[in-house]
Amino acid sequence: MSAIPNPLALIAELTHRCPLHCVYCSNPLELQSRSNELSTEFWSRVFREAAQLGVLQADFTGGEPLARTDIIDLVRAARAVGLYVNLITSGLPLDESRLAALVAAGLDHIQLSFQGAREEISNEVSGTKSHAQKLRVLEWIKHHRVALTLNFVIHRRNIDQLEEMVALAETSSATRIEFANVQYYGWAFANRESLLPTRQQLDRSMAVIKRAQERLEGRIRVEYVVPDYYAKYPKPCMGGWGRKLMLITPSGDALPCHAAQVIPGLSFENVKERSLRDIWERSASFQKFRGGDWMKEPCKTCDRREQDFGGCRCQALLLAGDAAATDPVCSLAPLRPKVDAILAAVNLAPVSADSGAPPAAEPLTRPSWLYRQNPA
Amino acid sequence: MTTLELSSRPRLAAGCRLGENNQQRILQMPERALRLNGPSLEIVQRCDGKHTVQQIVSELQQIYSKAQPQKVEEDILGYLALLQKERALDFEQ
Numbered sequence: 001m002s003a004i005p006n007p008l009a010l011i012a013e014l015t016h017r018c019p020l021h022c023v024y025c026s027n028p029l030e031l032q033s034r035s036n037e038l039s040t041e042f043w044s045r046v047f048r049e050a051a052q053l054g055v056l057q058a059d060f061t062g063g064e065p066l067a068r069t070d071i072i073d074l075v076r077a078a079r080a081v082g083l084y085v086n087l088i089t090s091g092l093p094l095d096e097s098r099l100a101a102l103v104a105a106g107l108d109h110i111q112l113s114f115q116g117a118r119e120e121i122s123n124e125v126s127g128t129k130s131h132a133q134k135l136r137v138l139e140w141i142k143h144h145r146v147a148l149t150l151n152f153v154i155h156r157r158n159i160d161q162l163e164e165m166v167a168l169a170e171t172s173s174a175t176r177i178e179f180a181n182v183q184y185y186g187w188a189f190a191n192r193e194s195l196l197p198t199r200q201q202l203d204r205s206m207a208v209i210k211r212a213q214e215r216l217e218g219r220i221r222v223e224y225v226v227p228d229y230y231a232k233y234p235k236p237c238m239g240g241w242g243r244k245l246m247l248i249t250p251s252g253d254a255l256p257c258h259a260a261q262v263i264p265g266l267s268f269e270n271v272k273e274r275s276l277r278d279i280w281e282r283s284a285s286f287q288k289f290r291g292g293d294w295m296k297e298p299c300k301t302c303d304r305r306e307q308d309f310g311g312c313r314c315q316a317l318l319l320a321g322d323a324a325a326t327d328p329v330c331s332l333a334p335l336r337p338k339v340d341a342i343l344a345a346v347n348l349a350p351v352s353a354d355s356g357a358p359p360a361a362e363p364l365t366r367p368s369w370l371y372r373q374n375p376a
Numbered sequence: 377m378t379t380l381e382l383s384s385r386p387r388l389a390a391g392c393r394l395g396e397n398n399q400q401r402i403l404q405m406p407e408r409a410l411r412l413n414g415p416s417l418e419i420v421q422r423c424d425g426k427h428t429v430q431q432i433v434s435e436l437q438q439i440y441s442k443a444q445p446q447k448v449e450e451d452i453l454g455y456l457a458l459l460q461k462e463r464a465l466d467f468e469q
Contacts, residue, residue: 056395082395082396086407108393109407145390147391
């Protein structure tokens, strides 16, 4: 089995509990309750096994990872076995002393999520008052030696504010900004029609990003993830199924990607019962779409199959009803017309009452969001 | 400052550190990692905020004395520029 390359990153979904209710949350619609969460001891074992398997970095995420009262111990445990520790957080359950303790425990990198550059849209999207606290956290982080990325999730309602977001990042100690357009799974799929940007917005955003990248080179790395509905070819989802990443859910199930639970007929192994290496190398779920044997046409004979691996399996399931289909966002996919129809609806809808005018910053009516709930 | 000059003293930025994996030295960074071979490891180990770029060049020219000194300098400046673009370095003047 030595032909299987080892995973490079472990995504540790420590909890599904979260003070925010973001309308594009990547968590599944069915959330795990606190009583099902793995203990400190189990997570520590997972980190040790991951390091032995060759994993380099651990991404602590959730939910809100700081909702775990043992977060300091978890950071220490992951660092002790040699992992690089990323904390992906809203910053809400943070104060100055807790931040200092996290850094002292060995935290390498904080990814602070922002819902926008302005209070109003941020609070609307997250369903809670959150923006002012994030600004406080930015100030506290300046006093610590820890890497900082500002993560902005981008969609129709905030894509016209990219310049303001860059300006916000420039007032902080961030060395990296990640602008990621919403990916349409889970809660985001349910809110898709209110979140997809228009073609005009997207084109403008690409120009803004390019200017920022040039201006900030050597100071801040600016990364942009476009919405793949507008792409010509699909994204190499997770760097290929079972090739680079492993995700552990709050209750210990090992998944090849965030949304894999939507695929019918797949069952997942739990880290309480099997070792990480065993799951990575031998479980049916990790082997299911690994390599290219499962592919159909046009992927099977496509020159790009080693680049994008047929795209995203969960998106294929959601849009084509078949997880083994070519990702319908691909321009070569038989079902691409379905994606084009979704885009046509988004682009034909009146954004502003004045013809020819740029899109209004705030539409007249609010979308009827489906807010992410909290686990029982 | 963010400029790369012979007199500047590069050091690894916050969140960038040396690590090891499968007997291979690596540079860990936010969201990525770089494998380090002989010369790149020698360079990164000297990015400590104390060595000037000039000193790094001189020391590596001694270690790799069979290589052309000019070529060693060019390679080092190129590698430091790459690390700077990755935002892995701070510079003390």
